[in-house]
Amino acid sequence: MSSPVWNFFKVSEKDLKLFVCKTCNMQIPRGGNQPRQFNTTNLIRHLRTRHTTEYGYEYEKQARIPKTPVTQLTINETFRRLEPYSRDSKRWRDITTKLIEFIGLDEQPLSVVENTGFRRLISFLEPRYAPPGRKYPTDVCLPQLYETVYTHIDRLMKDNVTSISFTTDIWTSSACPMSMLSLTAHFIDPNFQRHNLLLHCQEFTGSHTADALAGAFGRMFESWSIPRDKVHAVLRDNARNMEKAMRDAALPSLPCMAHTLQLVVSEGVLSQQSISDMISSGRCIVGHFKHSPLAYSRLHDIQKQLGQTTRKLQQDVPTRWNSSLYMLQSLLEQKHSLSAYAADYELPCSFTSNQWKLIENMTSLLAPFEELTQQISSSSATAADVIPSIKALTRLLEKTADSDHGVKTSKTTLLEAVQRRFADIGSENLFVVATILDPRYKERYFPDHLKPHLRDVLRDVVAALPGHGTQQPISLKACGSKSPQKKKSAASSVQAMFAELVDENEKLRAEESPLTSQINLYLSEPLTPHSGQPLAYWQANKERFPALAEGARAYLCTPCTSVDSERLFSTAAHVMDEKRNRLTSKNAEMLIFKKKNLPFMLEN
Template sequence: MPSRHYIVEKAIPQMHKEVRKCIAEHVESANTLSFTTDIWSSDHCPLSFLSLTAHWIGPDFTPKRAVLHARDFRSSHTADAITNAMQEMLREWTIDTKKVHVILRDNAANMKKAMDQLGVASLGCFAHTLQLIVHDGLLSQRAVSDAVANERKIVGHSKHSPKAYSALEDLKEELNIEPKRLQQDVQTRWSSTKYMIDSLIHSKRALQTYASEGSSNLPATLTGNQWGLLEKTAAVLKPFQELTTEVSASSATAADVIPSVRVLTRFLSNQSEAHLGIQTMKATLLGAVRIRFSHVESEPLYAVATLLDPRFFTNADNLEHAKEAVTAEVVKMEEELKKTSDEAVSQPAKKIPRREGASTSSSLGSIFDEILEESSAAAAGPSEQQITPGALVQVESYLSEAPLDCKNSPFHYWRDNQAQLPILAATAAKFLCAPCTIVESERLFSTASIIIDEHRSRLTADHAEMLIFLKKNLHIMLGLQKGESVEMGESVEIGE
């Protein structure tokens, strides 16, 4: 058996070197890179890590990502310290800041200032902003916040009392209720509050029966009015939950932000009798969405990405602004491509048409349909006299089509049409490589929390970074899809 010294000092560093070399080749071949970054501190040892995850579009228009660093970050979390650390990490991979499209960060002031000092474009995490909006909404109406507080006490009691937990499970079995544990929420994750409400509503009959027994000893009970408020609150928060799930997917891009904001705004603006009793919370949510996302439609990084996603168009009011931004980017891309190719840009060939189909099956599907119909009418193609030569023909031809079905992948569309729309496809690859959240960095730190636990609290920062790097990137060198692993018994040889 190889010794511990061999594994730590030779095998892991050699494997890290080989994987790093493979990742460096991928990063160097990418024309444009976007990044996500975040800071994490361990609960088991005095270590903090600053992450850097790269995102880009491959030649076959497949989204790619790789963890470049989970670096030990010992200094104070000031903007200057973050800027210096980011510069050093980019320098290690010989990445020029001109190659950086955008960096996704959290909404902290130090991170925003650091990106400004670095001289790169940056965007706040969409999911983090949704967290702030829902948190404000839950606290805005006293009746709702009181009901949630009582619910939290009930769930906590069932978790800390084996007797109460067993009694509830027995009642669910007697009442033929599907077994489902009550879930405790976490203050920093609004979605956990939604899951807690759903689990309580699912066990409503069992809880009411249990509360009616004299020996229940529940620390709080819910009135009929509070049960109604919780059910209506769950209905209002459902779109937020669906959007959070969608934007947290690995395929989500910056193009998902504007449509999501438009759908949320319209959903919260609609008056419904089903939401009577929680108007204050609903109005607060609507106001928070409008204030915190007031800039998204005027932000070129979002507007251009949305217009280059064949599933979406921006709203009619800002369509011209977005078209101007796309046109400017396409002209810039045309000039860059001419520097690397002597071939002149000609009229585009016949494109593969966008496939139409049924809208998404989520609760927001009808609202998506309304917005897309309005936007499609506003995006009608111009007359032949208005068409200009070169790259602009590709823009007008692309915008003259109806939006793609929301279930289809924008990457598949551009993969099929990049030969016919080369300049527009290159621009799409630049803007669609940007995610809209820092979920990948948070998933990275979930891995870090498993590697650095109470039994491995003396693990050094360098060894921890090597293990994190291999865990997140080894599948790239092995040619596996993310999530696949080497089967037991397979041999993996690193190096010669």
């Protein structure tokens, strides 16, 4: 903070070693010949002796700052401040807590605390802190932080959950002989914020039978004290053991939409011999470059000569149909480069002009499936997207396009597979009600003759939700409806009938239940844009449609895929890699649990 003395003096323009008093223009020495010797002592003395008024009322008022006494540290205190922190000190515990958070959030091995580079960094940043060995974070810090995060997640669920959905999957590590079973929870809080939390990623030993899976799920739900009546749905894959396990555990379940699309494409396109041979040839071409740096170098030189961006070809994964699409697209993109390469060098196989055309048409045919897969795999996708997405995909496959040449049979087979695999979605109440409660869709994707029945289904489902009886009904007056007018004396019998018909209609409207009124008003309003956010709509309209808003919290929390569980295993693969292949299953679960859930606690 600058001294208030500068309000009364300025530096001389002729000699920097002098001050000039703004009141009397007297020149006063600054206290030395070098800048480091300059001070304000002479200035304060000048104010005291020559300008008592200014000094007494102005300077002292501005300089009235509490002064802290300066005390010199004793020798013992000085040495004590150089001593390393004891493990009982708050500073040491706080740094260690941040250290274990760093290990969990950045997927670092617990042994990082013993690495030379890490210890040198810590010693430079805080010389008084001595990091513990790996045993202390493993045995003490990790369980303590796990319990802290567990308590936070448990409280978050108990305070906000009225209905909850789950996703689950099984993963086997390639680094060690361990399989893990996951369970992630999805719910919407009263402020219409979506929460996706990891509850379990535990070791699953033995055979993956339906009985073993059902028992594991039962224990998972018991450990979190989750009532079965709050379980809305569990998203799973299409495996028969998983489907039977859900039935045996008395858990409502739905198949993952992304897995079903995988089956549709596999049996509708990839199972055809001509397509399968074409993909196999593409796999050989990509493999040729993957296993030969020299071949890749030559291909890159050709790409530069042709003015193309140097890109690598993509290898496919047989269990992911879209990876085969990416491979074909990368081959098609490098068509001219590959042709030039084949003119000078040997390739294990090549495509004919008809095959190149088939690849082009096949990528066009599968592009909508890839677009749909990306949409339903987003974190905001819900069960409400299933029926509209399949309706749109079916209509697209029914249309004729110029790119159908050579793939008409595949297109027909795809359409049949879609219709067969998704035949039951229209009879699944969860999909139906979720679609209606999404303001982007409502009942517009259903046939007209079913719409009256759909309103009855929505009314019955919402009325059965817990706490519906406490909702305040929306008033017809607030919605702009006019109050019925009194019956006037009719001038003729026909006029009397007019009035009687109007009165009967008003009586029927008056007898409508508050919930029915909410449903009718909600469905009569225009749809929100497809790019809109359904939860933002319900947050803004929960006062107008209180009962329907509770229904939206229950039904829009359900995802349409089990992608969250699959993404979880990417984290598991980083935690259980070749450097940590001896990590116990208990410590692995705590590290994964902390990695996925700790950010939710830090946000608060």
